[in-house]
Amino acid sequence: MLTYNIHHGAGTDGKYDLSRVADVIKKSGADLVALQEVDKGTKRTTEDQPAELEKMTGLHAVFGKAMNYDGGEYGDLILSRYPVNKSEVHPLPHKEGGKREPRCLVIAQLQTPVGEVVFASTHLDHTGADNDRMDQVKEIVETLKDEKLPTIIAGDFNCPPKSEPIQHMLKHWNDSTSDAPTVPAEKPKTKIDYVFASNQFEAGKSKVIDDPVTSDHRPGMVELKLK
Secondary structure (H helix, E strand, C coil): CEEEECHHHECCCCCECHHHHHHHHHHHCCCEEEEEEEEECCCCCCCEHHHHHHHHHCCEEEEEEEEEECCEEEEEEEEECCCEEEEEEEEECCCCCCCCCCEEEEEEEEEECCEEEEEEEEECCCCCCCCCHHHHHHHHHHHHCCCCCCEEEEEECCCCCCCHHHHHHHCCCEECCCCCCCECCCCCCECCEEEEECCCEEEEEEEECCCCCCCCCCCEEEEEEEC
C-alpha cells in the first residue's frame, strides 16, 4: 500500500500535473492508496481530482472533505483496488485561528479477497507550537479503538517518529513503514508520513519512492499481509 501527500498535484518544479500523480500510483502497483491534500473543484486546480484519479488509475475512490477551499473542497482520498462496502468521513478537532485548518479522517470498509479490511487516510495539523495534532490523534484512536476488523491508518501526520502523537498511535497500532525520511521531496530529512496497522497484519518490505518532483512529499510504500 501507498501513502502520499500529493500537494494538490503541484510539483516542486512549479508545474500542476495530476497525471504525474496517477503515474506514480500506477507504477507503484499499490492495491490501497491514502492521499492527502486533494482538491475537488477548486479554482486553483479546476478539476474533480478524486474522479480524475479514479479514472486514471482504475481504482475505487472515496473522498473525505476536510474543509471548503477556494470555491471547492479540500481533503483526503482513498483509492482501492477492492470494492468499497461502506465509508464515512470523521471530522478531527481543531482550534480556530492562525494557520490552522479543519482536518478529517476518511474511513472505508473494503472487501478484499481475504476478507473485510478497514482503511483510513488522514492529514494532521501542520502548524508549529500549540498545534492540534495530539487532540487529533486521540480522536483517531477513539474512533477506531473498538474496530475488530484488520485496520490500516495511513497519512501525513506532520510530526517525527519520537513525537508524542506518534508515540500515542504506537500504543494502539504498529508503524509499518521504515525510518526513511519523506520530506522535503528534493532532499528528504524527516519522516512525517506513516502507515499504521493493527496486529492482524504482518509488515513486509517498506520503501520511500525516489521522486523529488511530483509533490513536496515523497510517497511511502509498504507491503502488508494478513497473518
